[in-house]
Amino acid sequence: MDQSPPVLPELKNLRDSIDNIDAAIIHMLAERFRCTQRVGVLKAEHKLPPADPARETRQVARLRELASTAQLDPDFAEKYLAFVVREVIRYHEAAARELSEKAG
Ligand SMILES: O=C(O)C(=O)C[C@]1(C(=O)O)C=C[C@@H](O)C=C1
Known part of the structure; x- marks a missing residue:
C-alpha cells in the first residue's frame, strides 16, 4: 500500500509544471550543445581559439539585462552562462x- 502522505492538488500541479519546464530546459540545452559542437569544429578547422572572451562579455551583459527584466537574479544568470x-x-x-x- 502507498504510505506517502497525500499531496495537495496545487503542489501536484506545480510539480507537473516544474517537470515540464525541466524537460524543456534539457531539450534547449541539447540544441545549444548541438550548435556549439559545430562551432567547435569550425574553430578547430580555422585555427581559432576555443574561447572568445569578448563574445562572452557581450553574452553576460545581455543575459544579465534579460534576467533583470524577467525578475531573475542576474548573478544566477551569469553563473549559469x-x-x-x-x-x-x-x-x-x-x-x-x-x-x-x-x-x-
Ligand atoms: O560563440 C563562440 O565563439 C562559442 O564558442 C560559443 C560560446 C558559447 O557557448 O556561447 C563558447 C565559448 C566562447 O568563449 C563564447 C561563446
Whole structure:
C-alpha cells in the first residue's frame, strides 16, 4: 500500500509544471550543445581559439539585462552562462586536439 502522505492538488500541479519546464530546459540545452559542437569544429578547422572572451562579455551583459527584466537574479544568470560556457570550451579544446591528432 502507498504510505506517502497525500499531496495537495496545487503542489501536484506545480510539480507537473516544474517537470515540464525541466524537460524543456534539457531539450534547449541539447540544441545549444548541438550548435556549439559545430562551432567547435569550425574553430578547430580555422585555427581559432576555443574561447572568445569578448563574445562572452557581450553574452553576460545581455543575459544579465534579460534576467533583470524577467525578475531573475542576474548573478544566477551569469553563473549559469559561465557553467555552460566552461563545458563548451572543454568540448572545443577536445575538438581541436582531435583534429590536430588526425592531421598528425
Ligand atoms: O560563440 C563562440 O565563439 C562559442 O564558442 C560559443 C560560446 C558559447 O557557448 O556561447 C563558447 C565559448 C566562447 O568563449 C563564447 C561563446
